[in-house]
Amino acid sequence: MAxxxxxxxxxxxxxxxxxxxxLDLLADGxxxxxxxxxxxxxxxxxxxxxxxxxxxxxxxxxxxxxxxxLYRLNGRALKPIHxxxxxxxxxxxxRFEQLDVVLEELKAKEEGDARDx
Amino acid sequence: xxxxxxxxxxxxxxxxxxxxITREFDAPTHLVYLAITTPELVKRWWHAxxxxxxxxxxxxxxxxxxxxxxxxxxxxxxxxxxxxxxxVPNERIVSTEVYEGAPGGDENGTVNTVTLIENEGRTVMTTxxxxxxxxxxxxxxxxxxEAGMQDAFDLLEExxxxxx
Numbered sequence: 001m002a003x004x005x006x007x008x009x010x011x012x013x014x015x016x017x018x019x020x021x022x023l024d025l026l027a028d029g030x031x032x033x034x035x036x037x038x039x040x041x042x043x044x045x046x047x048x049x050x051x052x053x054x055x056x057x058x059x060x061x062x063x064x065x066x067x068x069x070l071y072r073l074n075g076r077a078l079k080p081i082h083x084x085x086x087x088x089x090x091x092x093x094x095r096f097e098q099l100d101v102v103l104e105e106l107k108a109k110e111e112g113d114a115r116d117x
Numbered sequence: 118x119x120x121x122x123x124x125x126x127x128x129x130x131x132x133x134x135x136x137x138i139t140r141e142f143d144a145p146t147h148l149v150y151l152a153i154t155t156p157e158l159v160k161r162w163w164h165a166x167x168x169x170x171x172x173x174x175x176x177x178x179x180x181x182x183x184x185x186x187x188x189x190x191x192x193x194x195x196x197x198x199x200x201x202x203x204x205v206p207n208e209r210i211v212s213t214e215v216y217e218g219a220p221g222g223d224e225n226g227t228v229n230t231v232t233l234i235e236n237e238g239r240t241v242m243t244t245x246x247x248x249x250x251x252x253x254x255x256x257x258x259x260x261x262x263e264a265g266m267q268d269a270f271d272l273l274e275e276x277x278x279x280x281x
Contacts, residue, residue: 085128089128095162100142110148
């Protein structure tokens with residue numbers, strides 16, 4: 001099951017909140033490392049470590065321009081992860097939206113009972 | 118749009134055998150607990166807009182069984198059942214969960230830990246799904262896809278457009 005393994009590895013890479021932040025940032029376009037460091041407010045070595053993990057699973061690509069290293073999102077590599085987990089996440093989101101409705105009613109009922117009681 | 122709507126659940130995979138689902142609710146823990154342990158209330162939210170919950174049985178005690186059955190809009194029926202292992206009212210429920218459509222039966226079930234934490238009248242609910250193997254964990258995530266195939270196609274289109 002090569003595909004599942006790759007997907008899970010990539011997902012694990014993406015599960016880390018800082019790496020998600022990096023991906024969100026790169027979703028707006030290609031960025032040099034320094035930009036990423038500044039936006040995240042992390043030390044350069046930490047950022048480089050996160051970028052390396054993302055590069056290893058193919059979630060980002062890097063190219064060199066002069067002395068700069070420019071990172072960009074690799075949509076194609078990311079898409080399976082997105083599809084894979086997002087739909088699962090969506091089904092829970094929809095479920096919980098229904099639960100919100102139930103909870104609003106329970107709250108209203110409780111407030112009503114407190115007033116009446 | 119009300120503040121409570123459109124919050125999305127966060128799904129992460131802490132280890133190869135786990136799924137962690139996190140969501141905050143605008144209600145105190147005792148009401149969230151009521152909504153997740155009362156059959157007629159479970160029937161109202163568990164369908165995830167993809168059909169109807171036709172059965173919700175809850176025997177809320179350690180060793181007690183639960184079973185939910187839902188019929189998807191396409192007529193496809195799915196059943197889940199399990200047993201309660203630990204119950205701390207308004208705080209924590211540990212139970213097993215078996216998807217009845219999957220091969221392997223109870224051996225391929227998961228152990229789910231639901232934790233409720235209240236903060237200023239709001240509740241953060243986390244559900245940690247512990248699968249017996251990475252394969253089963255991955256299959257659970259992919260099953261969400263089958264259940265919501267149409268949604269998945271819509272989403273696919275969205276994603277495809279956004280990645281152009």
